[in-house]
Amino acid sequence: MTENQPGRHAAKPTGKRQMSGASSVTSDSYEEKRASAPVVADKDAPGKGAAAFPGEVVQEMRKVVWPTRQQMLNYTLIVFGFLIVMTALVWGVDKGAAWVVEQILVR
Numbered sequence: 001m002t003e004n005q006p007g008r009h010a011a012k013p014t015g016k017r018q019m020s021g022a023s024s025v026t027s028d029s030y031e032e033k034r035a036s037a038p039v040v041a042d043k044d045a046p047g048k049g050a051a052a053f054p055g056e057v058v059q060e061m062r063k064v065v066w067p068t069r070q071q072m073l074n075y076t077l078i079v080f081g082f083l084i085v086m087t088a089l090v091w092g093v094d095k096g097a098a099w100v101v102e103q104i105l106v107r
Helices: 016-020 027-034 051-064 068-107
Strands: none
Touching: none
16 A cells, blocks of 8 residues: 555555565575476377377276266256257247347237
């Protein structure tokens, strides 16, 4: 806050480090954190080419948790129900708008 605003106080720091002026970041620790990490050759690193792609696809497909037959039936019914409701809503809005336009133009 500026000093030309009477009755207002500047915000004060609330933490111990801020109040005492101590900082947890020094220039040395900052430089250490900014230093680049050593590059480690990883066998799963991207860019191994098209030949490795099918094997990676198989590995990822093994990790997938597939829904059960009952879950798929429930999800499918929910989607179809939602489609029916949305179709009815759009149809109703379309018919209502057509009726309003017809009433305006016929007058």
